[in-house]
Amino acid sequence: MKNYNETLQQLLDFGLDISQIKDIDFLLEKILSEARKFTNCDAGTIYIKDGHIIVSRYSQNDTISPPSATHRKSVYSNIIIRVDNTSIAGYVAATGRHLNIADVYNLDQSLPFAFNRSFDDLTGYRTKSQLVLPLTSMRGETVGVLQLINARDKEGNYCSFDVNDESGIVYFAVTAANAIERAKITREIILRMNRMAELRDPKETGPHVNRVAAYSVALYESWATRKGIGQDEIDRTRDILRMAAMLHDVGKVAISDNILKKPGRFTSEEYDIMKLHTVYGARLFPDVYSELDEAAASVALNHHERWDGNGYPGHISLATLKPLPGYEKEDGTARGKKGEEIPLFGRIVAIADVYDALSNRRCYKEAWDPSDVTDELKKDAGTVFDPELVEVFLDNIDLIRQISLQFPDNSENNI
Numbered sequence: 001m002k003n004y005n006e007t008l009q010q011l012l013d014f015g016l017d018i019s020q021i022k023d024i025d026f027l028l029e030k031i032l033s034e035a036r037k038f039t040n041c042d043a044g045t046i047y048i049k050d051g052h053i054i055v056s057r058y059s060q061n062d063t064i065s066p067p068s069a070t071h072r073k074s075v076y077s078n079i080i081i082r083v084d085n086t087s088i089a090g091y092v093a094a095t096g097r098h099l100n101i102a103d104v105y106n107l108d109q110s111l112p113f114a115f116n117r118s119f120d121d122l123t124g125y126r127t128k129s130q131l132v133l134p135l136t137s138m139r140g141e142t143v144g145v146l147q148l149i150n151a152r153d154k155e156g157n158y159c160s161f162d163v164n165d166e167s168g169i170v171y172f173a174v175t176a177a178n179a180i181e182r183a184k185i186t187r188e189i190i191l192r193m194n195r196m197a198e199l200r201d202p203k204e205t206g207p208h209v210n211r212v213a214a215y216s217v218a219l220y221e222s223w224a225t226r227k228g229i230g231q232d233e234i235d236r237t238r239d240i241l242r243m244a245a246m247l248h249d250v251g252k253v254a255i256s257d258n259i260l261k262k263p264g265r266f267t268s269e270e271y272d273i274m275k276l277h278t279v280y281g282a283r284l285f286p287d288v289y290s291e292l293d294e295a296a297a298s299v300a301l302n303h304h305e306r307w308d309g310n311g312y313p314g315h316i317s318l319a320t321l322k323p324l325p326g327y328e329k330e331d332g333t334a335r336g337k338k339g340e341e342i343p344l345f346g347r348i349v350a351i352a353d354v355y356d357a358l359s360n361r362r363c364y365k366e367a368w369d370p371s372d373v374t375d376e377l378k379k380d381a382g383t384v385f386d387p388e389l390v391e392v393f394l395d396n397i398d399l400i401r402q403i404s405l406q407f408p409d410n411s412e413n414n415i
Contacts, residue, residue, distance in 0.1 A: 024183035042150040135177035215352035244295035251281025302346025309338030
Protein backbone atom coordinates (compact mmCIF):
# COMPACT_ATOMS: atom_id res chain seq x y z
CA MET A 1 0.00 0.00 0.00
CA LYS A 2 1.36 3.42 -0.94
CA ASN A 3 1.54 6.08 1.74
CA TYR A 4 -0.23 9.42 1.40
CA ASN A 5 2.89 11.36 0.35
CA GLU A 6 3.77 8.83 -2.36
CA THR A 7 0.24 8.96 -3.74
CA LEU A 8 0.16 12.75 -3.72
CA GLN A 9 3.52 13.00 -5.46
CA GLN A 10 2.44 10.54 -8.14
CA LEU A 11 -0.70 12.53 -8.82
CA LEU A 12 1.18 15.84 -8.94
CA ASP A 13 3.80 14.41 -11.29
CA PHE A 14 1.07 12.98 -13.51
CA GLY A 15 -0.74 16.31 -13.74
CA LEU A 16 2.49 18.09 -14.68
CA ASP A 17 3.49 15.49 -17.26
CA ILE A 18 0.21 15.39 -19.16
CA SER A 19 -0.17 19.18 -19.13
CA GLN A 20 2.80 19.31 -21.52
CA ILE A 21 1.39 16.80 -24.04
CA LYS A 22 -0.56 18.37 -26.89
CA ASP A 23 -1.30 15.42 -29.15
CA ILE A 24 -4.26 13.30 -28.11
CA ASP A 25 -2.81 9.96 -29.24
CA PHE A 26 0.31 10.32 -27.11
CA LEU A 27 -1.77 11.73 -24.30
CA LEU A 28 -4.00 8.64 -24.24
CA GLU A 29 -0.95 6.39 -24.21
CA LYS A 30 0.53 8.36 -21.29
CA ILE A 31 -2.73 8.34 -19.32
CA LEU A 32 -3.17 4.60 -19.69
CA SER A 33 0.47 3.82 -18.88
CA GLU A 34 0.46 5.99 -15.76
CA ALA A 35 -2.92 4.69 -14.56
CA ARG A 36 -1.68 1.12 -14.89
CA LYS A 37 1.51 2.02 -13.05
CA PHE A 38 -0.50 3.71 -10.27
CA THR A 39 -2.69 0.64 -9.74
CA ASN A 40 -0.11 -2.00 -10.78
CA CYS A 41 -2.40 -3.75 -13.24
CA ASP A 42 -1.73 -6.01 -16.20
CA ALA A 43 -3.86 -4.35 -18.87
CA GLY A 44 -6.19 -1.51 -19.71
CA THR A 45 -8.14 0.35 -22.37
CA ILE A 46 -9.11 3.97 -22.91
CA TYR A 47 -12.41 4.67 -24.64
CA ILE A 48 -13.32 8.05 -26.12
CA LYS A 49 -16.99 9.06 -26.13
CA ASP A 50 -18.49 9.95 -29.51
CA GLY A 51 -22.20 10.69 -29.18
CA HIS A 52 -24.03 7.54 -28.09
CA ILE A 53 -21.02 5.25 -28.37
CA ILE A 54 -17.57 4.89 -26.86
CA VAL A 55 -14.66 3.77 -29.04
CA SER A 56 -11.52 2.11 -27.71
CA ARG A 57 -8.64 4.31 -28.77
CA TYR A 58 -5.70 2.79 -26.93
CA SER A 59 -5.14 -0.62 -25.33
CA GLN A 60 -2.26 -2.18 -23.45
CA ASN A 61 -1.89 -5.76 -22.22
CA ASP A 62 1.40 -6.97 -20.77
CA THR A 63 0.39 -10.61 -21.13
CA ILE A 64 -0.82 -10.56 -24.74
CA SER A 65 1.43 -7.75 -26.01
CA PRO A 66 4.36 -7.05 -23.66
CA PRO A 67 6.07 -3.63 -23.44
CA SER A 68 8.88 -4.86 -25.69
CA ALA A 69 6.45 -5.42 -28.58
CA THR A 70 6.98 -3.08 -31.54
CA HIS A 71 3.34 -2.07 -31.82
CA ARG A 72 1.16 -2.60 -28.79
CA LYS A 73 -2.26 -2.05 -30.30
CA SER A 74 -4.20 -5.29 -29.94
CA VAL A 75 -7.50 -6.98 -30.66
CA TYR A 76 -8.91 -4.67 -28.00
CA SER A 77 -8.37 -1.62 -30.22
CA ASN A 78 -11.23 -0.02 -32.16
CA ILE A 79 -13.98 -1.71 -30.13
CA ILE A 80 -17.28 0.17 -30.30
CA ILE A 81 -19.64 0.01 -27.31
CA ARG A 82 -23.04 1.62 -26.87
CA VAL A 83 -23.42 4.11 -24.03
CA ASP A 84 -26.07 2.22 -22.06
CA ASN A 85 -26.38 -0.16 -19.12
CA THR A 86 -25.72 -3.44 -20.95
CA SER A 87 -21.90 -3.50 -20.76
CA ILE A 88 -19.48 -2.55 -18.00
CA ALA A 89 -17.79 0.29 -19.90
CA GLY A 90 -21.10 1.43 -21.40
CA TYR A 91 -22.68 1.56 -17.95
CA VAL A 92 -19.85 3.72 -16.59
CA ALA A 93 -20.13 6.07 -19.59
CA ALA A 94 -23.92 6.30 -19.20
CA THR A 95 -24.07 6.78 -15.42
CA GLY A 96 -20.79 8.56 -14.66
CA ARG A 97 -20.16 6.10 -11.79
CA HIS A 98 -16.97 4.12 -11.34
CA LEU A 99 -16.96 0.35 -10.79
CA ASN A 100 -14.51 -1.80 -8.82
CA ILE A 101 -15.23 -5.43 -9.71
CA ALA A 102 -13.34 -8.31 -8.09
CA ASP A 103 -14.21 -10.91 -10.74
CA VAL A 104 -16.08 -10.04 -13.93
CA TYR A 105 -16.94 -13.72 -14.48
CA ASN A 106 -18.96 -13.78 -11.25
CA LEU A 107 -21.16 -10.70 -11.46
CA ASP A 108 -24.30 -10.45 -9.38
CA GLN A 109 -27.18 -11.46 -11.67
CA SER A 110 -29.22 -8.48 -10.44
CA LEU A 111 -26.80 -6.02 -12.06
CA PRO A 112 -27.96 -4.51 -15.37
CA PHE A 113 -24.61 -4.97 -17.12
CA ALA A 114 -22.73 -8.11 -18.17
CA PHE A 115 -19.16 -8.98 -19.11
CA ASN A 116 -18.49 -9.85 -22.75
CA ARG A 117 -16.19 -12.90 -22.79
CA SER A 118 -15.67 -12.98 -26.56
CA PHE A 119 -12.26 -11.30 -26.48
CA ASP A 120 -11.04 -13.59 -23.71
CA ASP A 121 -12.22 -16.56 -25.77
CA LEU A 122 -10.43 -15.18 -28.84
CA THR A 123 -7.09 -14.58 -27.11
CA GLY A 124 -7.07 -17.10 -24.26
CA TYR A 125 -6.70 -14.24 -21.78
CA ARG A 126 -8.49 -14.40 -18.43
CA THR A 127 -9.98 -11.08 -17.34
CA LYS A 128 -10.61 -11.08 -13.61
CA SER A 129 -10.65 -7.76 -11.75
CA GLN A 130 -11.61 -4.44 -13.30
CA LEU A 131 -11.53 -0.85 -12.12
CA VAL A 132 -13.55 1.23 -14.58
CA LEU A 133 -13.82 5.01 -14.30
CA PRO A 134 -15.59 7.74 -16.24
CA LEU A 135 -13.28 10.40 -17.63
CA THR A 136 -15.35 13.38 -16.54
CA SER A 137 -14.02 16.90 -16.98
CA MET A 138 -14.42 19.82 -14.58
CA ARG A 139 -17.36 20.92 -16.76
CA GLY A 140 -19.14 17.69 -15.85
CA GLU A 141 -18.87 16.22 -19.36
CA THR A 142 -17.89 12.56 -19.70
CA VAL A 143 -15.30 12.46 -22.49
CA GLY A 144 -14.40 8.80 -22.18
CA VAL A 145 -13.88 5.75 -19.99
CA LEU A 146 -10.71 4.38 -18.39
CA GLN A 147 -10.86 0.59 -17.95
CA LEU A 148 -8.09 -1.01 -15.87
CA ILE A 149 -7.81 -4.80 -15.88
CA ASN A 150 -6.29 -7.39 -13.54
CA ALA A 151 -4.60 -5.73 -10.59
CA ARG A 152 -1.43 -7.51 -9.45
CA ASP A 153 0.07 -8.01 -5.99
CA LYS A 154 3.78 -7.72 -5.21
CA GLU A 155 4.39 -11.26 -6.46
CA GLY A 156 2.64 -10.52 -9.75
CA ASN A 157 -0.47 -12.57 -9.00
CA TYR A 158 -3.87 -11.23 -10.04
CA CYS A 159 -5.90 -9.70 -7.24
CA SER A 160 -8.66 -7.16 -6.63
CA PHE A 161 -8.04 -3.45 -7.05
CA ASP A 162 -7.19 -1.78 -3.74
CA VAL A 163 -10.14 0.31 -2.56
CA ASN A 164 -7.60 2.68 -0.98
CA ASP A 165 -6.44 3.62 -4.49
CA GLU A 166 -9.92 4.64 -5.60
CA SER A 167 -9.88 8.25 -4.36
CA GLY A 168 -6.50 8.82 -5.98
CA ILE A 169 -7.45 7.23 -9.28
CA VAL A 170 -10.70 9.23 -9.39
CA TYR A 171 -8.68 12.44 -9.14
CA PHE A 172 -6.36 10.96 -11.76
CA ALA A 173 -9.34 10.44 -14.08
CA VAL A 174 -10.56 14.04 -13.70
CA THR A 175 -7.08 15.38 -14.50
CA ALA A 176 -6.91 13.08 -17.51
CA ALA A 177 -10.34 14.13 -18.77
CA ASN A 178 -9.42 17.82 -18.71
CA ALA A 179 -6.19 17.09 -20.57
CA ILE A 180 -8.10 15.09 -23.19
CA GLU A 181 -10.47 18.00 -23.76
CA ARG A 182 -7.52 20.35 -24.32
CA ALA A 183 -5.81 17.91 -26.66
CA LYS A 184 -9.01 17.40 -28.67
CA ILE A 185 -9.25 21.16 -29.15
CA THR A 186 -5.65 21.31 -30.38
CA ARG A 187 -6.21 18.38 -32.73
CA GLU A 188 -9.43 19.93 -34.03
CA ILE A 189 -7.68 23.21 -34.83
CA ILE A 190 -5.07 21.31 -36.84
CA LEU A 191 -7.71 19.26 -38.62
CA ARG A 192 -9.67 22.39 -39.50
CA MET A 193 -6.56 23.85 -41.08
CA ASN A 194 -6.19 20.64 -43.05
CA ARG A 195 -9.86 20.68 -44.05
CA MET A 196 -9.28 24.11 -45.55
CA ALA A 197 -6.50 22.59 -47.63
CA GLU A 198 -8.75 19.65 -48.50
CA LEU A 199 -11.43 22.00 -49.81
CA ARG A 200 -8.83 23.33 -52.21
CA ASP A 201 -7.06 20.03 -52.95
CA PRO A 202 -9.14 16.83 -52.60
CA LYS A 203 -5.94 14.76 -52.35
CA GLU A 204 -5.26 16.22 -48.90
CA THR A 205 -7.72 14.09 -46.95
CA GLY A 206 -7.99 13.62 -43.20
CA PRO A 207 -6.86 9.98 -43.38
CA HIS A 208 -3.87 11.01 -45.55
CA VAL A 209 -2.53 13.54 -43.05
CA ASN A 210 -3.15 11.15 -40.15
CA ARG A 211 -1.27 8.37 -41.92
CA VAL A 212 1.64 10.64 -42.82
CA ALA A 213 1.84 11.82 -39.22
CA ALA A 214 1.70 8.29 -37.82
CA TYR A 215 4.34 6.98 -40.26
CA SER A 216 6.57 9.94 -39.40
CA VAL A 217 6.36 9.24 -35.70
CA ALA A 218 7.04 5.52 -36.13
CA LEU A 219 10.09 6.33 -38.27
CA TYR A 220 11.39 8.91 -35.81
CA GLU A 221 10.96 6.60 -32.81
CA SER A 222 12.88 3.77 -34.43
CA TRP A 223 15.62 6.10 -35.68
CA ALA A 224 15.95 7.83 -32.31
CA THR A 225 16.14 4.51 -30.46
CA ARG A 226 18.98 3.41 -32.75
CA LYS A 227 20.76 6.67 -31.98
CA GLY A 228 20.49 6.06 -28.23
CA ILE A 229 18.25 9.08 -27.63
CA GLY A 230 16.55 8.92 -24.23
CA GLN A 231 12.90 7.96 -23.95
CA ASP A 232 11.88 11.29 -22.40
CA GLU A 233 13.32 13.15 -25.39
CA ILE A 234 11.68 10.72 -27.80
CA ASP A 235 8.29 11.18 -26.13
CA ARG A 236 8.56 14.98 -26.20
CA THR A 237 9.71 15.09 -29.82
CA ARG A 238 7.19 12.64 -31.25
CA ASP A 239 4.34 14.68 -29.74
CA ILE A 240 5.53 17.73 -31.68
CA LEU A 241 6.38 15.82 -34.86
CA ARG A 242 2.95 14.22 -35.19
CA MET A 243 1.15 17.54 -35.22
CA ALA A 244 3.72 19.24 -37.44
CA ALA A 245 3.52 16.39 -39.96
CA MET A 246 -0.24 16.78 -40.20
CA LEU A 247 0.32 20.32 -41.46
CA HIS A 248 2.89 19.48 -44.13
CA ASP A 249 0.78 20.66 -47.10
CA VAL A 250 -1.32 23.34 -45.44
CA GLY A 251 0.32 25.98 -47.66
CA LYS A 252 -1.72 24.72 -50.62
CA VAL A 253 -4.56 26.96 -49.43
CA ALA A 254 -2.64 29.82 -51.05
CA ILE A 255 -2.36 28.18 -54.50
CA SER A 256 -4.82 29.19 -57.22
CA ASP A 257 -7.56 26.68 -58.11
CA ASN A 258 -6.55 27.08 -61.76
CA ILE A 259 -3.32 25.34 -60.86
CA LEU A 260 -4.24 23.21 -57.86
CA LYS A 261 -7.19 21.54 -59.58
CA LYS A 262 -5.80 21.41 -63.08
CA PRO A 263 -6.56 17.92 -64.49
CA GLY A 264 -3.55 17.75 -66.82
CA ARG A 265 0.17 18.22 -66.38
CA PHE A 266 1.55 21.53 -65.15
CA THR A 267 3.48 23.85 -67.36
CA SER A 268 6.92 24.77 -66.01
CA GLU A 269 5.51 28.13 -64.87
CA GLU A 270 2.58 26.46 -63.11
CA TYR A 271 4.89 23.97 -61.44
CA ASP A 272 7.06 26.80 -60.12
CA ILE A 273 3.97 28.37 -58.56
CA MET A 274 2.85 25.03 -57.13
CA LYS A 275 6.22 24.56 -55.45
CA LEU A 276 5.61 27.73 -53.46
CA HIS A 277 3.08 25.92 -51.25
CA THR A 278 6.11 25.00 -49.13
CA VAL A 279 6.91 28.65 -48.53
CA TYR A 280 3.30 29.65 -47.97
CA GLY A 281 2.93 26.87 -45.40
CA ALA A 282 6.02 28.05 -43.52
CA ARG A 283 4.73 31.63 -43.60
CA LEU A 284 1.70 30.55 -41.55
CA PHE A 285 4.06 30.25 -38.58
CA PRO A 286 6.04 33.51 -38.75
CA ASP A 287 6.37 33.96 -34.99
CA VAL A 288 7.81 31.05 -33.05
CA TYR A 289 5.79 30.89 -29.84
CA SER A 290 6.38 27.19 -29.27
CA GLU A 291 8.33 24.18 -30.51
CA LEU A 292 5.22 23.21 -32.50
CA ASP A 293 5.32 26.49 -34.44
CA GLU A 294 8.98 25.93 -35.27
CA ALA A 295 8.44 22.28 -36.24
CA ALA A 296 5.36 22.98 -38.38
CA ALA A 297 7.18 25.70 -40.30
CA SER A 298 10.18 23.43 -40.82
CA VAL A 299 8.11 20.50 -42.09
CA ALA A 300 6.02 22.66 -44.43
CA LEU A 301 9.13 24.29 -45.88
CA ASN A 302 11.40 21.27 -46.21
CA HIS A 303 9.38 18.15 -47.01
CA HIS A 304 10.07 18.49 -50.76
CA GLU A 305 13.82 18.94 -50.45
CA ARG A 306 15.93 16.08 -51.84
CA TRP A 307 18.97 14.40 -50.33
CA ASP A 308 20.95 15.13 -53.53
CA GLY A 309 20.12 18.85 -53.43
CA ASN A 310 17.69 18.84 -56.35
CA GLY A 311 14.52 19.52 -54.35
CA TYR A 312 12.67 22.71 -53.52
CA PRO A 313 12.30 25.48 -52.42
CA GLY A 314 15.97 25.43 -51.39
CA HIS A 315 17.86 28.14 -49.52
CA ILE A 316 15.26 30.84 -50.05
CA SER A 317 14.09 33.92 -48.19
CA LEU A 318 10.53 33.46 -46.96
CA ALA A 319 9.96 37.20 -47.25
CA THR A 320 11.31 37.90 -50.74
CA LEU A 321 11.30 34.39 -52.32
CA LYS A 322 14.83 35.16 -53.50
CA PRO A 323 17.88 32.96 -52.86
CA LEU A 324 19.73 33.58 -49.64
CA PRO A 325 23.14 35.22 -50.11
CA GLY A 326 25.70 32.66 -51.25
CA TYR A 327 23.11 30.12 -52.36
CA GLU A 328 22.32 31.37 -55.87
CA LYS A 329 22.70 28.99 -58.82
CA GLU A 330 23.87 30.21 -62.22
CA ASP A 331 20.28 30.59 -63.40
CA GLY A 332 19.50 32.85 -60.44
CA THR A 333 17.37 30.32 -58.55
CA ALA A 334 18.11 29.05 -55.06
CA ARG A 335 20.29 26.00 -54.51
CA GLY A 336 18.40 23.14 -52.97
CA LYS A 337 19.21 21.98 -49.47
CA LYS A 338 21.37 18.88 -49.55
CA GLY A 339 21.92 15.98 -47.17
CA GLU A 340 21.78 16.98 -43.53
CA GLU A 341 21.22 20.62 -44.52
CA ILE A 342 17.61 19.43 -44.68
CA PRO A 343 16.17 19.41 -41.14
CA LEU A 344 15.44 15.96 -39.72
CA PHE A 345 11.66 16.48 -39.61
CA GLY A 346 11.63 17.46 -43.28
CA ARG A 347 13.61 14.34 -44.25
CA ILE A 348 11.26 12.12 -42.24
CA VAL A 349 8.01 13.57 -43.57
CA ALA A 350 9.33 13.41 -47.15
CA ILE A 351 9.52 9.61 -46.90
CA ALA A 352 6.17 9.26 -45.12
CA ASP A 353 4.39 11.53 -47.62
CA VAL A 354 5.70 9.78 -50.73
CA TYR A 355 5.07 6.32 -49.27
CA ASP A 356 1.44 7.23 -48.57
CA ALA A 357 0.92 8.88 -51.95
CA LEU A 358 2.19 5.80 -53.78
CA SER A 359 0.36 3.31 -51.55
CA ASN A 360 -3.11 4.80 -51.94
CA ARG A 361 -5.45 5.50 -54.81
CA ARG A 362 -5.72 9.04 -56.07
CA CYS A 363 -7.97 10.63 -58.67
CA TYR A 364 -5.08 10.51 -61.14
CA LYS A 365 -3.73 7.01 -60.36
CA GLU A 366 -4.37 3.64 -58.75
CA ALA A 367 -2.58 2.46 -55.63
CA TRP A 368 0.78 0.88 -56.32
CA ASP A 369 1.55 -2.71 -55.39
CA PRO A 370 3.23 -2.78 -51.92
CA SER A 371 6.41 -4.36 -53.29
CA ASP A 372 6.64 -1.67 -55.99
CA VAL A 373 6.36 1.03 -53.33
CA THR A 374 9.22 -0.39 -51.26
CA ASP A 375 11.31 -0.87 -54.41
CA GLU A 376 10.77 2.80 -55.26
CA LEU A 377 11.95 3.90 -51.83
CA LYS A 378 15.05 1.71 -52.12
CA LYS A 379 15.79 3.14 -55.57
CA ASP A 380 15.48 6.71 -54.31
CA ALA A 381 17.55 6.20 -51.15
CA GLY A 382 20.61 8.45 -51.37
CA THR A 383 19.15 10.62 -54.12
CA VAL A 384 15.66 11.72 -53.11
CA PHE A 385 15.68 10.47 -49.51
CA ASP A 386 18.05 10.18 -46.57
CA PRO A 387 19.39 6.62 -47.07
CA GLU A 388 19.65 5.88 -43.35
CA LEU A 389 16.03 6.91 -42.76
CA VAL A 390 14.86 4.79 -45.71
CA GLU A 391 16.64 1.80 -44.18
CA VAL A 392 14.93 2.40 -40.83
CA PHE A 393 11.57 2.91 -42.53
CA LEU A 394 11.81 -0.35 -44.47
CA ASP A 395 12.97 -2.21 -41.37
CA ASN A 396 9.63 -1.19 -39.85
CA ILE A 397 7.48 -1.78 -42.93
CA ASP A 398 5.18 -4.29 -41.15
CA LEU A 399 4.42 -1.67 -38.51
CA ILE A 400 3.90 0.99 -41.20
CA ARG A 401 1.39 -1.21 -43.02
CA GLN A 402 -0.42 -1.95 -39.76
CA ILE A 403 -0.67 1.78 -39.05
CA SER A 404 -2.19 2.40 -42.49
CA LEU A 405 -5.14 0.16 -41.61
CA GLN A 406 -6.12 2.52 -38.79
CA PHE A 407 -6.81 5.40 -41.19
CA PRO A 408 -8.59 4.05 -44.30
CA ASP A 409 -9.58 6.59 -46.95
CA ASN A 410 -13.28 5.99 -46.33
CA SER A 411 -12.93 6.94 -42.66
CA GLU A 412 -12.36 10.27 -40.93
CA ASN A 413 -10.89 8.68 -37.81
CA ASN A 414 -9.57 11.96 -36.50
CA ILE A 415 -10.72 12.12 -32.90
